[in-house]
Amino acid sequence: MNLLIEADHLTRILPATVPITLVRDVSLTVGEHEFIAITGPSGSGKSSLLYLLGLLDRPTSGTLRIAGQDTSSLNDDALARLRLEMLGFVFQFHFLLPEFTVLENVKLPMRKAGRLSSTEMRGRAASLLEELGLAGHLDKRPDQLSGGQRQRVAVARALANDPSVVLADEPTGSLDSKSSEQVFQILQDLVKKRGKTVIAVTHDMDIAGRVDRRIHLVDGAVVSDERVTQPVA
Amino acid sequence: MRLILELALTHIAGRGRQTVVAILGVALGVGFSIAMAALMQGTEKDFIAQLVDTMPHVQITDERRTARRQPAEDLFSAAQFEGLRPKEDRRGILNPAAAFASLRSWVPGRMAQSLRTQGVVRYAGRDVGVAVIGIEPETEARVSSVAGDFVEGSFDSLRAGGNNIVVGDSLARRIGASTGTTIQVVAPTGQSRGFRIVGLFHTGNNARDEGETYVLLKSAQILSERPNAINDIRLRLDDPEAAPRVARQAEAELGYKAVPWQEANESLLEALVVRNVVMYTVVGAILLVAGFGIFNIISTITHEKARDIAILKSLGFTQGNMRRLFLIEGLALGMAGSLVGWLIGFLLCLALSQVDFKVSGAAIGREMTRLPLFWSPWHYAIASAFALISSGVAGYLPARQAARLNPVDIIRGAT
Numbered sequence: 001m002n003l004l005i006e007a008d009h010l011t012r013i014l015p016a017t018v019p020i021t022l023v024r025d026v027s028l029t030v031g032e033h034e035f036i037a038i039t040g041p042s043g044s045g046k047s048s049l050l051y052l053l054g055l056l057d058r059p060t061s062g063t064l065r066i067a068g069q070d071t072s073s074l075n076d077d078a079l080a081r082l083r084l085e086m087l088g089f090v091f092q093f094h095f096l097l098p099e100f101t102v103l104e105n106v107k108l109p110m111r112k113a114g115r116l117s118s119t120e121m122r123g124r125a126a127s128l129l130e131e132l133g134l135a136g137h138l139d140k141r142p143d144q145l146s147g148g149q150r151q152r153v154a155v156a157r158a159l160a161n162d163p164s165v166v167l168a169d170e171p172t173g174s175l176d177s178k179s180s181e182q183v184f185q186i187l188q189d190l191v192k193k194r195g196k197t198v199i200a201v202t203h204d205m206d207i208a209g210r211v212d213r214r215i216h217l218v219d220g221a222v223v224s225d226e227r228v229t230q231p232v233a
Numbered sequence: 234m235r236l237i238l239e240l241a242l243t244h245i246a247g248r249g250r251q252t253v254v255a256i257l258g259v260a261l262g263v264g265f266s267i268a269m270a271a272l273m274q275g276t277e278k279d280f281i282a283q284l285v286d287t288m289p290h291v292q293i294t295d296e297r298r299t300a301r302r303q304p305a306e307d308l309f310s311a312a313q314f315e316g317l318r319p320k321e322d323r324r325g326i327l328n329p330a331a332a333f334a335s336l337r338s339w340v341p342g343r344m345a346q347s348l349r350t351q352g353v354v355r356y357a358g359r360d361v362g363v364a365v366i367g368i369e370p371e372t373e374a375r376v377s378s379v380a381g382d383f384v385e386g387s388f389d390s391l392r393a394g395g396n397n398i399v400v401g402d403s404l405a406r407r408i409g410a411s412t413g414t415t416i417q418v419v420a421p422t423g424q425s426r427g428f429r430i431v432g433l434f435h436t437g438n439n440a441r442d443e444g445e446t447y448v449l450l451k452s453a454q455i456l457s458e459r460p461n462a463i464n465d466i467r468l469r470l471d472d473p474e475a476a477p478r479v480a481r482q483a484e485a486e487l488g489y490k491a492v493p494w495q496e497a498n499e500s501l502l503e504a505l506v507v508r509n510v511v512m513y514t515v516v517g518a519i520l521l522v523a524g525f526g527i528f529n530i531i532s533t534i535t536h537e538k539a540r541d542i543a544i545l546k547s548l549g550f551t552q553g554n555m556r557r558l559f560l561i562e563g564l565a566l567g568m569a570g571s572l573v574g575w576l577i578g579f580l581l582c583l584a585l586s587q588v589d590f591k592v593s594g595a596a597i598g599r600e601m602t603r604l605p606l607f608w609s610p611w612h613y614a615i616a617s618a619f620a621l622i623s624s625g626v627a628g629y630l631p632a633r634q635a636a637r638l639n640p641v642d643i644i645r646g647a648t
Contacts, residue, residue: 084549
């Protein structure tokens, strides 16, 4: 099994008059087809760890390899390129661009990558949205959609460039239970049907109980890293 | 790149009223700059045109730039002489006929020769010091602007027998004389002669209207006891700009001081330069203020769009992309402002050119009724260039700030 993410003694200290340690000496590896939940009490550094793994933040010390490549020597532009191609993000809030239609929002990462033609991008974005049950909403603006629908658009956008890893930060945190379930199903399908690796930060214990692997943090340090059920084949 | 442009335009379009204000700020700056530049340069051109019109383009007088070498210096080159008293030169341009003929062969334009001397006009117990200028009416009329300023009579009237004189209307008024009056003219030589006034002119220039009198060249020569002498050759060129070149050549050829109008009016022309500096400073200030407007709106957009910046960065947009995004927004506002500004500038010029007013332009010798405006594409280009630079800077500063934003900080702040 190929290792997608290899974290070695990652520490992130927020420089301040009294420095705050967000992530403390975390070492872990993530392979393909994994569905991982990062859990822990508020302020335990779950999101901070996710941002480190997602290259949005740089560790104060320790090394991080993405697909075997050491990221500490890369400059910001190279990290941005890696994010564009390897990683997809879903946040608690959808973070869609309000002035653009649903379809345009999903096309955005593809246009940035610039590999597909305009019609190919349109086709891919449309099919992604249809698979997520948004067939009739392509030309709507984000504010015309419900919270759950928006979050599904965000998932579609995260998948736009066919990344290996989808990172989700409290993806269901602002949704009602029905929408939460839908989004959870979608994330699960990403792992089972599309072979993605999904890492989700959550404090929803219902979700945390249904993933393949659960990493529990307290005060920025990993206290447990356990496989919950049989890994998805 | 198209993507960035599209994002930029969407941001701007999303802020209708503020965008309009920012664009108007730039547009007014550009528009007023254009109108002001047109007015400034128009008045300058007008001023110079009148200057050129009323003066000889090149004036050759019987003076020299440096004192002549004395015969003793030429004879004894090894010795040094001090305190030599210059030999008395016969005043006037030597061999005027030959000088005049040689100039005529190459000078592109018309010329006139005259003898200029001082005198006192005496009439009814009043004495007024004047310049007595001996002229040839035919050639003078083609060179001097006075020819067009006659209230009564003309230069040709001088020819009508006897001792005739033409004076300015102010002088005539001052001594209480009018056409037909005979006045006494006393020369520095002591010669005194009666002249009958046959013409009055009004140039608008008080110094000339009160202080210049014209007689026939012959009469002036007799009055000053200098037969066949002239001391002044004036050239009116086809192209006034050629004056310095012609003056240099004439001076080299004749050895006499030849002054182009640019040199004669150096201080005035320098004042115009100062005026231009003042104008560009003011214009620059206007556009700088417009730049602040742009800075303001771009900063506001970057603050409001912090989430967009975060999300775009998390999607894989680089810092450079973000910088470009907001820089383009600034430039787009500057560009839109420039275009609207061109229209405003054009309309302002049009409106100004319609203004009718009366100013007695005594100092420049003519009366203005319309504002002189000068149209040049350069005014438009310079104003836009200024606007674009200031909007570029105004966009770049917040853009740099925005690009540096750490997406994590914003995402954290939102959750």
